[in-house]
Every structure is written in C-alpha cells, then in structure tokens.
Amino acid sequence: xxxxxxxxxxxxxxxxxxxxxxxxxxxxxxxxxxxxxxxxxxxxxxxxxxxxxxxxxxxxxxxxxxxxxxxxxxxxxx
Amino acid sequence: xxxxxxxxxxxxxxxxxxxxxxxxxxxxxxxxxxxxxxxxxxxxxxxxxxxxxxxxxxxxxxxxxxxxxxxxxxxxxx
DNA sequence: CGTGTAAGGAATTCTGACACG
DNA sequence: CGTGTAAGGAATTCTGACACG
Numbered sequence: 073x074x075x076x077x078x079x080x081x082x083x084x085x086x087x088x089x090x091x092x093x094x095x096x097x098x099x100x101x102x103x104x105x106x107x108x109x110x111x112x113x114x115x116x117x118x119x120x121x122x123x124x125x126x127x128x129x130x131x132x133x134x135x136x137x138x139x140x141x142x143x144x145x146x147x148x149x150x
Numbered sequence: 151x152x153x154x155x156x157x158x159x160x161x162x163x164x165x166x167x168x169x170x171x172x173x174x175x176x177x178x179x180x181x182x183x184x185x186x187x188x189x190x191x192x193x194x195x196x197x198x199x200x201x202x203x204x205x206x207x208x209x210x211x212x213x214x215x216x217x218x219x220x221x222x223x224x225x226x227x228x
Numbered sequence: 229c230g231t232g233t234a235a236g237g238a239a240t241t242c243t244g245a246c247a248c249g
Numbered sequence: 250c251g252t253g254t255a256a257g258g259a260a261t262t263c264t265g266a267c268a269c270g
Contacts, residue, residue: 077156092252110260112241170231188239190262213229
C-alpha cells in the first residue's frame with residue numbers, strides 16, 4: 073500500500089499502454105496512484121498489475137463502470 | 151537486476167539523502183542506476199539499500215575508494 | 229574527499245479541452 | 250466510452266563548475 077514508487081513513464085514502459093490510458097483508469101476510479109508534492113503520480117507494482125488487468129477486461133468488452141462495481145464487490149467479500 | 155524503476159527523487163525520499171550524495175556515489179562507481187531514454191537515473195530497492203549502506207560506511211570513516219575495493223572483493227568471493 | 233549550491237537546459241508529467249466514433 | 254493529440258505550464262532531473270575544508 074505504501075510502495076507506490078514509480079512514475080507514469082515506468083508504468084507506460086512496463087505495460088505498453090499510453091499515458092492517456094493509464095490516467096483515464098484513474099479518472100474512472102479504477103486505480104489510485106499516490107502523488108508527489110509536485111503532483112506527479114506514483115504507482116506500485118500492484119497498480120501495474122491492476123492496470124494490465126483493467127486493459128484486458130476492457131478489450132473483453134467490459135466498461136469502466138462495470139469494472140468499478142466488480143472491484144467494489146471483491147473488496148466487500150466477507 | 152532489471153527492477154530499476156524509481157527516480158532519484160524517490161531514492162531521496164526513501165533515504166533522506168541529497169541528490170548530490172546519491173549521484174556522487176554513482177560517480178564513484180558504487181551504485182549503477184539504469185537510465186531512461188531521456189537520461190534520467192532509475193534505481194532498484196537493492197540500490198537504495200546499497201546507497202544507505204554506503205552512506206553509513208562513509209560516516210564510519212571509510213572513503214569511496216575503500217568501499218569500491220570492498221564491494222569488488224565481495225563480488226569475487228569464490 | 230564528500231557535499232552544497234546556483235545555472236541553464238532538457239526530459240517528464242500535469243490538466244483541460246477538442247476530436248472521433 | 251476509451252483513447253489520441255496539441256497546448257501551455259510546472260515539476261523533475263541532468264551536467265559541469267565553483268566552493269569549502
């Protein structure tokens with residue numbers, strides 16, 4: 073949770089996605105990168121995995137809203 | 151070896167050292183950060199540990215040359 | 229020797245917006 | 250809806266150098 077250490081540039085390299093895509097997933101509340109004092113995003117490896125998963129699901133036909141609901145369900149499992 | 155993903159800014163935060171110190175240890179061949187296409191340094195958590203170790207040793211009185219020799223010895227252990 | 233700092237430039241990242249479909 | 254892109258600005262990082270001790 074506190075190991076958000078890489079820039080969007082690294083995430084871009086690791087995932088092959090565009091900055092636009094990566095930022096959009098945050099806009100839709102699917103990932104929550106930390107921020108530096110200056111305002112730059114900082115991601116963890118967990119976030120990278122999540123981002124790749126999101127992209128996969130989108131290609132499968134899901135939309136960001138459905139993915140948000142789904143991740144909420146996961147968190148609420150008892 | 152391929153997990154060099156954080157900027158000098160993160161290393162600075164994690165170690166409390168200055169950019170000058172962090173860069174100097176590289177200048178003295180004690181750490182070997184990767185570089186982005188643009189030329190920015192990228193460090194791994196291993197590097198961060200190494201940097202902290204270097205700083206500790208320096209405070210103990212060692213100089214960068216001795217530390218370089220020492221790390222070379224470690225690598226050559228058979 | 230190890231570190232601080234001011235200097236100027238280049239690379240990185242940010243936001244809000246318009247575009248397409 | 251998910252993504253591309255040009256725009257302008259701000260934050261980040263880089264190098265080489267002078268300084269101190």
